[in-house]
Amino acid sequence: MNKTERQLAITLELQRNNKMLRAEDLAAQFETSIRTIYRDMQALSEVGVPIFGAPGQGYALMDGYFLPPVTFTVEEAVTLLLGTDFISQRLDNKYSDVVEQVQRKIEAVLPEGVREESTRIRETMRVIHAGEPQIDNKVKSYLSQVRQAILERRKIRITYLKKIADSDGTRKSMREVDPYGLTLVQGNWTLIGRCDTRKDIRHFRLSRMTDLVVLESHYVMPQEFHLSNYRPQDKRNQQVMVRANVKIADKIAETGHFYIEATEEQNDSLLVTYRVHDPEELVPYILGWGGDVEVIEPQSLCERIQEEANRILNRYRTI
Structure with missing residues (x-):
């Protein structure tokens, strides 16, 4: 960062914080000396930036000074800041390393009211991973409704298709949920919330919802729950x-990387150990790999793959 870039960043930092900042803290943040910060403050004052300092307290901008003359709506601010979260996880270090700096600059140009509202909305969403699957209109609609329900602390009722059917073959169930937050996991938006039926936190893919109603009743967010730490x-x-x-x-x-616990090369083969909640979760992957894989254990999964392979074979025999 050259001198001009640093002085602009200092100005934006003073504007963003709206409080006194010590030269020592600024020097640590911008990885320079305290003496350099003193020179920067002098240079900024000489070009008309209204900075005032107080011995032992630090520096601040005079009330009413605003740089640069850029304004954003709450929606625009959220779009920009969520975009930086996405970049921090999905792009290389050249970009991810400057995410915090970009976020500071965006926040610095936001009026206080817009900044507070955009921060409140961002706390309800967290980008974990962006995969390839496209989000259809139904999921987009549910996403909007759930996000608003979280902001208003309102309960929701959903009709949900479970990934694995019950023993009686039933997949569909109706749940009432306290929505706590939303995460984008491998291209799928997932609701994290307390399920009234299970009396515990559960995860619900929006793509598996067949109906959603935002209820009039409210809930209280647990103080110990923080989406960023969950x-x-x-x-x-x-x-x-x-x-x-x-x-x-x-x-x-x-x-299948999220299931893999260990891999070991053995001559021309690869021994892979998975750790799963239910072996049924691996059936689509194993079938997709065809004759290039063989289930070693458990025996129940071997039999399940045999059963499904026979069903496929019999279907094609009738053609």
């Missing part, structure tokens, strides 16, 4: 082992 309990306690052709190692790593 980590779901790991309930993957079943082990699955498969032997795969080493030639498809990249496919295995790309499609």
Whole structure:
């Protein structure tokens, strides 16, 4: 960062904080000396930036000074700031390393009311991972409704299709949920909230909802819940082992990486150990890899793959 860039960044930092900042803190933030900060303050004052200082307290901008003359609506500000969150996780270090600096600059040019409202909205959403699947109009509609319900602390009622059917073959269930937050996981928006039926926090993919109603009743957000710090309990306690052709190692790593616990090369094969909540979760992947994989354990999964392979074979025999 050259001198001009640093002095502009200092001005924006003073504007963003709207309080006294010590030279020592500014020097640490911009990785320079305190003496350089003193010179920067003198240079800024000479070009007309209304900075005042108080011994032992630091520097601040005079009330009413606003730089630059740019304004954003709440929606525009949220769009920009969520975009920086996306970049910090999905782009290379050249861009992710400057995300905090970009966020500071955006926040610095926001009027106080817009900044506070955009911060409140951003706290209800967190970008974890952006995958390839496109979000259809139904999910976009649910996303808007759930986001508003979170802001207003209103309960929702959903009709939900579970990934794995119950023993009686039922997948559909109706739930009332206190919506706590939204995360984008592998291209799928997921609601995190307390389910009244389960009496605990559960995750619900918006794409699996077939109906959603925002209720009039309200809920209280637990003080201990913070979306940015939330980590779901790991309930993957079943082990699955498969032997795969080493030639498809990249496919295995790309499609089932979130289940993989360990991999080990053995001659021309790859021994892969998975940790899952239910072996059924791996069935689509194993079938997709065809004859290049073999289930070693558990035996129940071997039989499940055999059963599904026979169903496929029988279907094509009738054609």
